[in-house]
Structures are given as structure tokens and as C-alpha cells.
Amino acid sequence: DYELCEEWGHLYPVPREDLINLHREHLLHLLEMGDMEKALQLLQRIEDPGVCLAISEQSLDQHLNLAASHFLADYLTAHFYASLTTARRNEIQALYIGSKVLLTLPEVSRVNYFHLSSRPLLMLEQLLMNMKVDWVAVAVQTLHQLLAGQEIDFTVEDIDNLLSKYAEKALNFPFTLKEKRS
DSSP states (O other): OHHHHHHHHHHSOOOHHHHHHHHHHHHHHHHHHTOHHHHHHHHHHOOOHHHHHHHHHHHHTTOOOHHHHHHHHHHHHHHHGGGSOHHHHHHHHHHHHHHHHHHHSOGGGHHHHGGGTTOHHHHHHHHHHTTOHHHHHHHHHHHHHHHTTOOOSOOHHHHHHHHHHHHHHHHOOSSOOOOOOO
16 A cells, blocks of 8 residues: 555655655554565655655654664664754664664563663663673673764763773672681
8 A cells, every 4th residue: 555655656746744654654564564675675765865864763753663763773874864963863873872782682681671772871771780791791892892983972981981880889898897816
């Protein structure tokens, strides 16, 4: 049905908003089905970059599943980086990085941290508080790789400071050690 509507839009004039709604719904349907290849083909078929940007941003704001959010954040960063405001760019890059970190976690545990996908540092802190040290190690390695050459709200130093803070708390003993005297 979406393809028929798209053909109709090529033959007859369709208001811009209706065209955006049609393509957005089609894109959301493809992303829900997990068909990233067809979703990419759909976005590439759209001739007007403004319409494509609007569709991609509106779809991203729908808070889709992890794979769809990752796909859209990657697409927006790759194709519309210069068209985005600095705040929106940082938001999308944080979502991209957060979803990438989330993908490193065991699949059954991702749902527990999905709400933090747009806040990677907070996700890292939550992992630390939950004593998921092995997961933190993989997440930190992924963050170090992703932050190389990226402009984002936080840096590798922020990650190191967070790790230092929790390492210090782990070594903080609430009582003093007494020496045994013989």
C-alpha cells in the first residue's frame, strides 16, 4: 500500500506534509519489521533533502527499538550532519554512541538500560552502580573507540573521571583498620 501511495505521489501533486507523513509511516513500518535495507532504499529514493531530513528526524523522535534508533542516528549523522543544529547534532550522536554501547551488552539485559540509550555516561554510571564490571570494561572500550575524532558533550576524560570516582568509592572503607599488637 505504501508503494502504491508513493507511485500516486509521483503522478499527482501531493501536499508536502502528506508526503512526509506517508514516507514517515512507511519508514516506521520497515524499521519495525527490521528491514534496514528497504528503509535505506526508501530514504535514498526521496529526492528532496528537506523532506528526507524531516522524515528521518520525526522517525527518530518516535523512540523506536534499539536497532531502528541506531540506524536512524547513523543515517542522520552521515547524511545531514551540517544541516543539524549543534544541540540536535549532539543529541543524535549521543543516541548513536549510547545505542552502540547498548549493543555490546547481553541481549537479555538491554531492556534494562534502553531508557539510557541517549545518555551514554549515565548508562556507564548505572552499570558501575549495578556492579557489572565486565560489561563496563566492554562499554568503556567501545566508548574510547567511538569518541576518537567525535564532537560530543563528553570526552574520554569524563569517562576516566567517572571510573576514578567509582574506583575511589569501592576502596573507601567506613571503618578504620586496627593493628594487632602482640
